[in-house]
Each structure stands twice: as C-alpha cells, then as structure tokens.
Amino acid sequence: MLIHDWEAAFAPYDEETYQTVLAQIAPHDVVLDIGAGDLRLTKRVAALARRVYALERDPAVLARSERGTWPANLIVICADALTTSFPADVTTAILLMRHCTHEHFALYRQRLGALPGCRRLITNARWKMDVEVIALRSGGVYDPDRVGWYACRCGSIGFTSGDPGIITPQMLAEVIDVVSCPKCEA
Ligand SMILES: C[S@@+](CC[C@H](N)C(=O)[O-])C[C@H]1O[C@@H](n2cnc3c(N)ncnc32)[C@H](O)[C@@H]1O
Structure with a gap:
C-alpha cells in the first residue's frame, strides 16, 4: 500500500x-x-x-x-x-x-x-x-473544569465538555492556549 x-x-x-x-x-x-x-x-x-x-x-x-x-x-x-x-x-x-x-x-x-x-x-x-x-511565551495549565476549546503546545486541539446548559456562544468562540492536555498527558 x-x-x-x-x-x-x-x-x-x-x-x-x-x-x-x-x-x-x-x-x-x-x-x-x-x-x-x-x-x-x-x-x-x-x-x-x-x-x-x-x-x-x-x-x-x-x-x-x-x-x-x-x-x-x-x-x-x-x-x-x-x-x-x-x-x-x-x-x-x-x-x-x-x-x-x-x-x-x-x-x-x-x-x-x-x-x-x-x-x-x-x-x-x-x-x-x-x-x-x-x-510563544504564553500558555496556561489545562483546567479539566473549564468547559470549552483548548489548543495545546503538543499540537492537539480539543473541547472539554460539560453541562450543555451552561455553554454560551462566547465559550464556544474562545480558545485557550495550554502547555499540557489530556492527549499529551495520556
Ligand atoms: C503545504 S506546502 C506550503 C508552502 C508554502 N508555505 C506556501 O504556503 O506556499 C509545505 C512545504 O513545506 C515543505 N516541508 C515539509 N517538511 C519540511 C521540513 N522538515 N523542512 C523543510 N521544508 C519542509 C514541503 O517541501 C513543502 O514545500
């Protein structure tokens, strides 16, 4: 192949x-x-x-x-x-x-x-x-309790899910940069 x-x-x-x-x-x-x-x-x-x-x-x-x-x-x-x-x-x-x-x-x-x-x-x-x-000088710690998008230093992106009732359009639009995430810590 x-x-x-x-x-x-x-x-x-x-x-x-x-x-x-x-x-x-x-x-x-x-x-x-x-x-x-x-x-x-x-x-x-x-x-x-x-x-x-x-x-x-x-x-x-x-x-x-x-x-x-x-x-x-x-x-x-x-x-x-x-x-x-x-x-x-x-x-x-x-x-x-x-x-x-x-x-x-x-x-x-x-x-x-x-x-x-x-x-x-x-x-x-x-x-x-x-x-x-x-x-390149920024990036926070991954917070499993924060609902929304993240983009990690390892190259992964992801969405941390939570109670749909609390999700606002602003939360869907915002991405935080993190230095570790569930994918690279796995
Ligand atoms: C998708 S093209 C984009 C080209 C250019 N950035 C543009 O937007 O017109 C990606 C280029 O990266 C080069 N490339 C991929 N890996 C590379 C590496 N490790 N070192 C140098 N060049 C690389 C490929 O040869 C290719 O020309």
Whole structure:
C-alpha cells in the first residue's frame, strides 16, 4: 500500500490565508518561514519585514522561484527544518503546513520557543485550515473544569465538555492556549 507523505508535499494556500499571515507582519520582524515552498508568500513577507529566512528542504520546489526575483533581505536555506539550526535573531515564525504531524508541530514550537527573541508562531498546523497566531511565551495549565476549546503546545486541539446548559456562544468562540492536555498527558 502506498502511503503518501502529505507533509512533504508542496501545495500553495489561498490568498485569504496569505492575507491573514501578511496582516501580522511588522517592519521590525525577522521572520522564519518553515516549509517556504516556492517562496510565493515569503517574498511578500520580505516586502513587509526587516529580514526573512526561507527554510525549504525540497530543492526542486525552491528551483521554481527565480533567484533574480529574490529581494536582498530574503535568505534562502535549503535544509530540513526538523534538524537544521534556526537563525538566532528570529522574532516571528510562519508554519503553513496543515499536514504537519503533532510530533513535528511540538518540536517546531519547542525549538522556536528556545530562541531568545522569538515571540510568535503564525500557523495553520493545529487547526488545519484556519490560521492562528500563537504567543510563544504564553500558555496556561489545562483546567479539566473549564468547559470549552483548548489548543495545546503538543499540537492537539480539543473541547472539554460539560453541562450543555451552561455553554454560551462566547465559550464556544474562545480558545485557550495550554502547555499540557489530556492527549499529551495520556
Ligand atoms: C503545504 S506546502 C506550503 C508552502 C508554502 N508555505 C506556501 O504556503 O506556499 C509545505 C512545504 O513545506 C515543505 N516541508 C515539509 N517538511 C519540511 C521540513 N522538515 N523542512 C523543510 N521544508 C519542509 C514541503 O517541501 C513543502 O514545500
């Protein structure tokens, strides 16, 4: 049986996804784009940020982007993001990779959190289509008595159920970021 490695596949996202990411980029940001593909988003990020590192392991995908179109503040690194060192001056990371496994998400998050100045991770890896901005210096303890959505550092998301009579629309809309959850503690 052929099992496709979706995480390794290049597939660009839609303009709405890119706009959500671009709206988060500030002029002082030093950005690391993990799994940058053919650089179509990374080049747009470079127009907004101080510096951008594009990390892509597939040379054939990178070759789709003409070197002559790379701006001066774009540094392209062809390497495996799971094992290569991340640049020390990164302040914001992008991970548009909705087939990223929980294990790899957790590893990326942990390694980004270890960089002294890296504050944010913009990603669709946990919610799969929706883009979220994770504050890497935050995250609370999982509370089994709090009814509602949580998103964990391990890459899992979940809903803690409770008495349906107490659930409000606001509780359904809110997600809390946690550093442990029933799935990674199991
Ligand atoms: C779904 S594509 C998204 C490309 C780009 N972020 C975009 O939105 O246009 C994911 C990319 O991540 C790359 N990738 C997956 N795992 C990687 C790894 N461990 N290191 C570097 N690149 C990786 C794949 O080669 C692919 O090009």
